[in-house]
Amino acid sequence: PMLRVAIMGLGSYGTRVAKAMKTCKRAKLVGVISGTPSKIVDWQATYNIPKKNCYNYDNFDEIKNNPDIDAVYVITPNALHHDQVIRVAKAGKHAICEKPMAINAKDGEEMIKACNDANVKLLVGYRMHFEPNTLEVIRMRKAGEFGDIKFFQGQSGFKIGDPTQWRLNKELAGGGSMMDIGIYSINGARYMVGEEPIWVTAQETKTDPVKFKEGVDETIQFQMGFPSGAVASCLSTYAVSHLDRFYLNGIDGFAEMQPSTGYGPIKGRTHKGPLTEPIVTHQTVQMDEMAKIILENKKPEVPVDGNEAVKDLKIIDAIYEAIKTGKKVML
Ligand code: NAD
Secondary structure: OOOEEEEOOOOOHHHHHHHHHOOOOOEEEEEEEOOHHHHHHHHHHOOOOOHHHEOOOHHHEEEEHHHHHHEEEEOOHHEEEEEHHOOOOOOOOEEEEEOOOOOOOOHHHHHHHHHHHOOOOOEEEEEHHHOOOHHHHHHHHHOOOOOOOOEEEEEOOEEEOOOOHHHHOOHHOOHHHHHHHHHHHHHHHHHHHHHOOEEEEEEEEEEOOOOOOOOOOOOEEEEOOOOOOOOEEEEEEEOOEEEEEEEEEEOOOOOEEEEOOOOOOOOEEEEOOOOOOOOOOOOHHHHHHHHHHOOOOOOOOOOOEEEHHHHHHHHHHHHHHHHHHHHOOOO
8 A cells, every 4th residue: 555645835845755756656645735726736737636635724624534645744834843743643644744843842742742642653854864875874883883983073054045935034944044954963963973962062153143033043053962972063054055064983983974964865985985875865765664654553763753853852952042051051
């Protein structure tokens, strides 16, 4: 059987996911939820979606009565994920949600509870956990090929354009670059180092307070400490383009990836040579693997569920607190 998915939010990433799903073996796009009737008409034609599987933001709770949809993939502005995922859960459908899962850990916990109460899965679009070169570096680290890990450097950023977009609106974005792109360095630090941080420190710089209003961070530099003594030094920014690099060093070796989290191909090398795993479309593999998790009612083998997402949100909460107080924040 195929996992029958409806996409909520037909924007740029929703479109990318829909295209990638065309070559999925286990997942199929069968429905849409959108506030724009003309987009619904376009998507119906492009993806052969029946009228009865089309909803808007007012009526999508009725998806409850639709036996032909198994899961809803929420791909809307960050601050909307919380209420939308809870409504999806209450409609008895599995939820796949884009990153950041929510704009703070408390909201994230509420989403987990709603999905648990409704007995549906909650998975988050952390596509790097399905990317072969990333998985190879994680495998090497687990096999001890880098020796004890001492240092991680994560650099995540892009130059943001249109000042009127939702990403620069605190109400919809929940923050700035950290919520959107810095989260890749947070999640990356956790999977590259293989530990959970116990403290963070952070500093914010803002060169354009007109474009980046109160509560919308332009650039944040942050540091994390891990139980083993390993440390991470990271940068999250909306101020420069092509910032997408991970560097990991242990006692015996290193891994360097650039690009490290872009749509691909992910490139890199270790002290043993170049990374040469197959190039894949991240979203195709992600949706096939998520379909398997949901259809076979399995626990994910890679950390992409709601509990893992909340770990990132707790770190983001701590980073914002560290900036506000100027102090080291324990996790
Ligand atoms: P986008 O602006 O291109 O699309 C957002 C969609 O949400 C639009 O179609 C818009 O019409 C719709 N929407 C619904 N309610 C809205 C409202 N009240 N205000 C504004 N728009 C509303 O954004 P995007 O780049 O597709 O990002 C959507 C989500 O996907 C974000 O959470 C983002 O972090 C995530 N994302 C993830 C990746 C990834 O690689 N995993 C990449 C890009 C975006």
